[in-house]
Amino acid sequence: MVVQSIEPATNPSKFIAPLPFLSVKQGFHFMLRTLAVSCAFAVASVLISSQSLSAAELTTKEVLDQKGDGPDGQGNTADDTWQFWFQLAHNKNQYGVLDLYSANVPKGGINRKVTGPIASKLKNPDDTVGWIYHSDWDGRMEGAWADKKTGLVMLHPYVEKRTHGAVAVSYKVPEDGKYHVTGKVKDLMVEPFKGVVGRLGMVEHDGFEWMVEVAEGGNKVKEVAKGGPYGDGDGRADGGDVDVKDVEAKKGQLIRLVISPRNWWGSDLTAIENLKIEKQ
Numbered sequence: 341m342v343v344q345s346i347e348p349a350t351n352p353s354k355f356i357a358p359l360p361f362l363s364v365k366q367g368f369h370f371m372l373r374t375l376a377v378s379c380a381f382a383v384a385s386v387l388i389s390s391q392s393l394s395a396a397e398l399t400t401k402e403v404l405d406q407k408g409d410g411p412d413g414q415g416n417t418a419d420d421t422w423q424f425w426f427q428l429a430h431n432k433n434q435y436g437v438l439d440l441y442s443a444n445v446p447k448g449g450i451n452r453k454v455t456g457p458i459a460s461k462l463k464n465p466d467d468t469v470g471w472i473y474h475s476d477w478d479g480r481m482e483g484a485w486a487d488k489k490t491g492l493v494m495l496h497p498y499v500e501k502r503t504h505g506a507v508a509v510s511y512k513v514p515e516d517g518k519y520h521v522t523g524k525v526k527d528l529m530v531e532p533f534k535g536v537v538g539r540l541g542m543v544e545h546d547g548f549e550w551m552v553e554v555a556e557g558g559n560k561v562k563e564v565a566k567g568g569p570y571g572d573g574d575g576r577a578d579g580g581d582v583d584v585k586d587v588e589a590k591k592g593q594l595i596r597l598v599i600s601p602r603n604w605w606g607s608d609l610t611a612i613e614n615l616k617i618e619k620q
């Protein structure tokens with residue numbers, strides 16, 4: 341009977357110099373170099389991915405994307421980077437999702453009510469697509485819109501049962517941190533009220549305000565900043581810059597830009613230009 345001796349694994353050369361043509365020392369250096377190169381690649385890829393994850397810009401592409409960028413393959417759901425919202429008439433701190441891609445809306449409307457996407461006051465209605473609420477009683481204006489001709493992203497507030505509601509666009513935060521929100525907002529329907537009602541002080545067209553808020557889904561966590569009012573005369577500018585630093589949010593929370601109609605919703609089609617959200 342042959343008893344095979346098993347060599348104890350004490351010889352380091354068997355582990356450090358895996359390639360037969362390398363000495364122990366060369367093998368060790370080879371491994372160190374391989375390790376260093378791998379680490380450099382790993383650090384570089386993490387830096388690149390975190391940079392792309394932590395900065396985003398809203399363009400018409402994001403509004404027009406019916407499938408969204410989240411894994412469920414449906415646009416404007418909880419897994420998407422950019423989402424579009426309307427303020428609930430009966431609970432101002434809560435928002436609902438604009439859940440209908442307007443290209444799906446038949447020209448005759450839903451139940452003969454909604455007439456979008458051909459919003460009566462959009463500049464290029466046939467080239468404008470976006471998001472509205474499925475049971476909206478009046479789809480002429482309210483929603484988040486992208487004009488393919490002008491390249492503009494627009495939000496329009498709404499009214500329901502005499503309550504003037506805001507609309508919002510939100511960015512899903514990819515990692516905990518402080519974010520810098522920049523962009524421009526502009527009233528595209530400057531309509532100072534000059535009639536009898538205006539002279540009596542019952543101003544309807546009264547511009548809009550913007551807010552930057554942190555939210556979880558449709559629920560407001562905190563208001564971080566606000567600006568305006570802009571538009572509709574009264575000596576005020578038609579628009580201005582949004583520039584808000586130190587918006588602290590946790591991964592998965594939403595940073596949202598709200599367009600609030602103040603007293604009157606009907607003339608507040610608002611351009612959202614160069615909206616960028618970047619990790620500081």
Ligand SMILES: [Ca+2]
Pocket residue numbers: 407408409410411412413414415416417418419420
């Ligand atoms: Ca989705």
Ligand SMILES: [Ca+2]
Pocket residue numbers: 527528529530531545547571572607608609
């Ligand atoms: Ca206006």
